[in-house]
Amino acid sequence: MNFPIVAPSILAADFANLQRDVELINRSEADWFHIDVMDGVFVPNISFGFPVMEAVRRHATKPLDVHLMIVQPERYIDAFAKAGAAAITVHYEACTHLHRTLTQIREAGCRAGVALNMQTPVEALADLTDAFDQVLIMTINPGFGGQKLLPLSIPKVQKMQRLLAMARSNALIGVDGGIDARTMGPVLDAGAHYFVAGTSVFGAKDPLDAVRTLKHLAPT
Ligand code: DX5
Numbered sequence: 001m002n003f004p005i006v007a008p009s010i011l012a013a014d015f016a017n018l019q020r021d022v023e024l025i026n027r028s029e030a031d032w033f034h035i036d037v038m039d040g041v042f043v044p045n046i047s048f049g050f051p052v053m054e055a056v057r058r059h060a061t062k063p064l065d066v067h068l069m070i071v072q073p074e075r076y077i078d079a080f081a082k083a084g085a086a087a088i089t090v091h092y093e094a095c096t097h098l099h100r101t102l103t104q105i106r107e108a109g110c111r112a113g114v115a116l117n118m119q120t121p122v123e124a125l126a127d128l129t130d131a132f133d134q135v136l137i138m139t140i141n142p143g144f145g146g147q148k149l150l151p152l153s154i155p156k157v158q159k160m161q162r163l164l165a166m167a168r169s170n171a172l173i174g175v176d177g178g179i180d181a182r183t184m185g186p187v188l189d190a191g192a193h194y195f196v197a198g199t200s201v202f203g204a205k206d207p208l209d210a211v212r213t214l215k216h217l218a219p220t
C-alpha cells in the first residue's frame with residue numbers, strides 16, 4: 001500500500017452531479033471512496049443510504065470505504081457488503097457487542113473498521129486489536145462535513161499507533177474530519193495511514209490538485 005492513503009468523502013460531492021464527481025475521483029490519485037452513512041439518531045444528521053451508495057458503486061473504480069454513523073449497525077452489515085463495500089467501519093459507541101459486529105464484517109468479506117468518537121480512549125480497543133483491520137479516529141464530532149479539526153484528537157492518533165505497535169497489529173489508522181493540506185501534517189506525523197477529506201477536496205477549485213497535494217504530503 002502506498003501511504004498516505006487518501007479517501008475523499010462523497011458527502012461533500014454535488015449529489016446532482018454524482019457521476020461527474022465520482023469520475024473525477026476515479027481520475028485522481030485518491031485511493032478509496034469514503035461513504036458516510038448517517039441515520040439521524042447516532043448523529044444529528046441524515047445523509048444517504050443504499051440507493052446513493054449503489055449509484056456511486058456503478059461508476060467508482062476504487063474501493064468503497066463505508067463509515068456507518070448509525071445505531072445497531074449489525075443489522076445492516078450484510079446489506080452494505082452486498083452493496084459493494086470493501087471496508088465497513090462501525091462506531092465503538094454504537095456497538096454493544098463490538099467483537100461480534102467486527103467478526104460479522106469480516107465474515108461478510110469486508111475489512112473490519114472501528115471508529116472512535118472524541119471521548120472514547122484508545123484503550124477501549126486494547127483487548128480487540130486482532131478483531132479489526134482499520135481504526136478511524138474522529139477528529140471532529142461526527143454528523144457534518146466542513147467542520148474544523150479538533151487538535152485534542154491528534155495525540156490520540158499517536159496513542160493508537162503505540163497501542164497497535166505493542167499488540168503487533170497491522171491495522172491501519174485513519175482520521176476523519178477537517179483534514180486539509182494544512183491540518184494533515186501533524187496527523188501524518190502522529191502516525192495516521194489514511195485520511196478522509198470531504199470539503200478540502202470537493203470544495204477546492206481544482207479537486208484533482210487538492211487530492212494530489214494530500215497524497216504527496218510527507219511526514220516531517
Ligand atoms: C463527518 C464524516 C466525515 C466528513 C468529513 O461526520 O464522517 O467523513 O464527511 O468531511 P470534512 O472533510 O468536510 O470535514
Ligand code: ZN
Nearest residue numbers: 036067176196
Ligand atoms: Zn466519515
